[in-house]
Amino acid sequence: MTKITRIYYQNSTNNRKRKAKVKTLLHLPLYFLIALLYILGSPVLAKVPDAINSSSQLTNTTITNTVSASSLEQGKMLYDAGRFAEAVQVLQQAAEKYKQQEDNLRLAITLSNLSLAYQQLGAWTEAKQAITGSLNLLRASNKKQNWQVLAQSLDIQGRLQLAMGEAEEALATWQQTAEIYKQAKNHNGVVRSQINQAQAWRTKGFYTRAVKILKEVDRQLQSQPDSIEKAVALRSLGDAQLVAGNLEESQDALNRSLMIAENLKSQPHIAASLFSLGNYARTQQQIKQAINYYQQTIQVSSSPLVKVQAQLNLLSLLIQDREQPLTVQSLLSSIQSQLQQLPPSRAAIYAQINFAQSLMKLSIGDRDRKSPQFPVFSPEQIAQLLETTVQQSRSLGDKRAEAYALLSFGSLYQKTQQLPKAQSFTQQGLVLAQTSNAQDIAYRLEWQLGKLLRAQKDIKGAIAAYDAAVESLKSLRNDLVAVNQDVQFNFRDSVEPVYRESVELLLQSPDGNLDKLLDKARQRIEALQLAELDNFFQEACLQGESVPLDRVANQENPTAILYPIILPEELQVIVKIPKQNLQHYSTKISQTEVEEVLTQLRKTLVNPAATNAIKNQSQQVYNWLIQPIESQLAKSKVNTLVFVLDGSLRNLPMAALYDGKKYLVEKYAIALSVGLQLQNPKRLIRQQLRALTAGLTQPPPDFPNFGPLPAIKSEINLIASAGVSTTSLLDKDFTRKALENKVNTVPFNVVHLATHGQFSSRAENTFILAASGPIKVRDFNILLRGRDESRPGAVELLFLSACQTAAGDNRATLGLAGAAVRAGARSTLASLWQIDDESTALFVGEFYRELQGNEITKAEALRQAQLKLLRHPNYNAPCFWSAYVLVGNWL
Structure with missing residues (x-):
């Protein structure tokens, strides 16, 4: 996100006529604009500053004092060069001259600029005094022709407030600025204020609101010719979308920003967009692309600070991959040289700390991975660099x-x-x-x-x-x-x-x-x-009424709750058995060994011919999690196990654990919970189940990796034959728009989606397929949460049939949990991997028959459906029946 502030000079003309008459007057640049997002951040990932110059006119006052004017010009040049301490001295001299001349307008402008220079030095007290003095002068004059000057000073005040952690105050300031610009019909000023407001919202954690504002700015500017404001707005939008996890939108906005900057031949903004694109690629683990963008930034940028920031990010990537030692050596020399030339400022300090952290990784961390080809810095050398940063920080306060x-x-x-x-x-x-x-x-x-x-x-x-x-x-x-x-x-x-x-x-x-x-x-x-x-x-998820699991477990069917915790050197399990104190037990085994076993078991589970191997491997996990308390579970007559799983355990179906004689599903109903709180823990009222079903037998042509699912028609028919009232959308009728329409008009308490889908550790890669294309997990909120859960038509169950976890993603079930939460359904039933669609149809029909016809919990209905397949001669391998997991309310 980019916030916009301007150092500015009073223009020498009022309009074109006057400009034609007064050719001999000194013309100074009206604004120069910077964005210092890196000031609010960590030394680890510095941000590129924006330097926007505008030719818009502020006032009709002419600068007549060429000495003071040249001082301002000199201050601007020093500021542009990053020589902020020298800029402060020059601007102080100019301010003193204007004060002696009692020229309050120019004094106010100079004080605003002085505040910006102080901010670059981290001299917050002096920056605040300067901007307060400027605003007091402008408000005292109360002249309408000076309103836009006031707005400019307020821009700078908002920037200072945000830098000092006062996001609420900065937002209010920039809202006031926008109103002034609106009255003055200064469209560019309004746009800049909106961009700044979006930055304040983002700093407060409201990314969705920031994106909304920037999208509106983008919409306003689409019909406008290319401009620096447009490039900044798009880059801000791209940065915000990246934080919000909207990756396609982020990349599109950043590319558009780069294109506009290139059309305008604006080197600072070309460099800024390249830098943002580098950060985008880095976030996506597109290391080669990120390296390329950072290298381009280094070549294009004329700013020493921007160059060193890009070099530091490039260095961290090269160290991470332990590649290109010669390039690393060259970068180290270049960075050292440039850091020594940077004047003291917060950004320079952060760059030095960033460098020190990279040197630590290179010279001290990961000793086993160090290569003699890479240069090694002594701890004393790194300490000397950090000592400099401490001293500079103290000198700046x-x-x-x-x-x-x-x-x-x-x-x-x-x-x-x-x-x-x-x-x-x-x-x-x-x-x-x-x-x-x-x-x-x-x-x-x-x-x-x-x-x-x-x-x-x-x-x-x-x-x-x-x-x-x-x-x-x-x-x-x-x-x-x-x-x-x-x-x-x-x-x-x-x-x-x-x-x-x-x-x-x-x-x-x-x-x-x-x-x-x-x-x-x-x-x-x-x-x-x-x-x-x-x-x-990228936002808070769980909301609404919640009840501790212990209370539910103690009141309903005898239920034990297990909390396995994977630690570096042991696997701990905390257990809650009804009417007993918490207890725990552990197995001395490294996290690496645990994950190796779990990964191998996950691979074996999907093989229908590997039943014996599955039994051997899953018995080891059973011994870790269940064996120490199996006698207590029997003594307490526990019939349901609820797991709050950790790490890679979430990729496994607990139903497939084997005790040497039986699978766990043969002894217990099983469910998963996201945490210790159960959202809306109410039993399914025995009434006519009403299901909104949607199925897709043939995926869209854009998804060739997903095959046809011809048994889905049979699956949906079996739901109806189980006595469930259904409203169906099939194939071409199953679009996002049609589904949303049915959600809002048809009474139902079950949503059954029989289509390909994928769960991933990334929200943008978690989706289900409709005829119109993928419906991402983020959109579940729009589709289902609009319903009032307190009315009879609440979503009791979301059934995601034919879905699978992303291959090679060890945290893919986070997407499953995310889908469950996002849907707002009290329970979610889904498969961890895609299985034979004929066995799926059989399983689905049995599940709904049990749920509709018997007074049992959802977890027990799931168990009975799994046992149906387990006892079937064609589907008794765990790969067919164990994939299904129930998340949320098991009652």
Whole structure:
């Protein structure tokens, strides 16, 4: 996302007539515009600044003092060159001259520009004083002809507010700016204000709203000729769509932005768009394309800062892949040289920290992977670089930048096993982050502190530090996607380990009440799972009434709840049996070994001829999860097992676990839950089931990888023959629009979609096929959540038949959980892999007969349908019956 602010000069003319008459007057550029998104972000992934120059006219006042005017021009040149401290000196001199001349308008303009220069230096107090002085002068004059100057100064104030973490105030400021521009009929000004407002919404975590604003801006500008504003708006839209997970839309907007910048021959904006495209490719793991975009950025950009930012991102990719040592060596030399020439500013500090982090990965991290071909830097050299960043941060009074520097300092000493030093730097950084209200930095420092205390055997202190890190994550608007994108936010690397390591510590703690510790551990795992879903959708997902699983399990059919947790060196299982305290047991086995077994079993399960191998492999998993409590389950007469699965376990159907004599499904009804809370935990009222069914026997031609499903007609007929009232959409009638129409007009409590579909760890790759094309999981919200769940027509069950998890995606079942949540249905029944469609038809018919005809739970109806196939001579292999899983309300 790009926010727009301008340094500007008073124009020398009012209109064309006057311009023709006053040819001898000094003409100065009216604006220059910059976007400093990287100031709000992490040193890990810096952002490109935007430098937009406009020829629009502000006022009809003529600059007559050529000395002061040249000072302003000199200030602009220094600012453009990134020499912000020198720009401050020149602008201060110009301000003093205007003050002596009592020229308040030019003084106000100069103070606004001075505020921008201070902001680049991270001198927030001085920046605030300068912009406040400018606004006070402009408001005191209260002249209508100065309103647009006021709007420009408000633009700069909004930028400062956002940089200081005051997103709400920045939004209000930019809304005020937009109103002024509307009154002045300044269309470009309105557009800039809308782009800025979108940035504020995004910073607040409201990505959907930011995208909506930018789409409206795009719509307004489509009929307009190419302009810099148009290029910026499209680039902002592309960046926002990338954060929101709308990848096709993101790429399209960024490509359009690049095309406009190229048409306008605007080198700064060509470089900015190339940089954003590089970030897009990097997010998509398109490493070669990302490298190419960053290399182009380096070639095109005339800004030293932009060049070094692109070089740093390029360096991190090359280090990651351990390729091209000669290129790495050349980059290191170039980056070192350019960093030394950058004037002190927050962006320069972040670039240096970024460089230090890359050097740590190159020289200290992954020692086994190091190659003698790559240069090695000593810890002392890296420490010297970080010491410079700390000193520069302090000289600028930038606590946030200093906190980042101290975080990296602590990390350096942690890697070199100088733990007391590492702890000291980490604690210093934590104080700064907390006093700066920088929770996105604080949680990393708290996490680092927890690891350091744990390494020093201070388990109690480590638990407290991890607790604080988790609370800091919660405070990020309870929505992890709201963490500033510039933190190079990677859920699996930056968030998931905090929860997982915290659970490991809790389970190792020798102190405290065991039941409370176990409850805290499983709550933390639930928080992790909900955070995964939020990250999957880029927004908070679970809403509405929820009831703890324990309460439901104790009140309904005897139900045990199992929480397997995969830790680095062991597999832990927490179990809740009705009317008993929580208990846990563990198996000493590495996470790598666990995942190898689970991956192999998942591959074997789909082979109909591998029954014996399946039994052997699944018995090992059974021994981990069930065997230690099988006697207690029998004694408590448990008939249903609910699993809150972790990691790769989610890719396996628990029904296929084998005890040496029987499969688990032969003894228990089985269901899955996303967390410890059950949404709308009501039993299915025994009434006439009404199903909205949709099926596709022949996929659209654009999807040749999906074969025909001729048995779907039989499947839908079997649903009707089971006594279920059906409204059907088949083949060409099954379009998204037709489905949406039926959802809103037909009474039903079951949605049965018999068509190809795919679950993935990425929301954009999770979809079902209709005749009109894919319906993505994000659209389930539009299709089904519009119904009022409190009315009799609530969606009790979403059945996704013939779907499958994405091949090679170890977290693909996250898409299944996402589909369940997004649909708003109380239960979702789906297959983990696509199976023979004739056996599917048989299974579906039996499931609905059980559900319609007997007073049983959905989980038990699923079990009976699975047993039907298990006992069938043609379909008794686990690949046919075990693929089906029930997520959500099992009652």
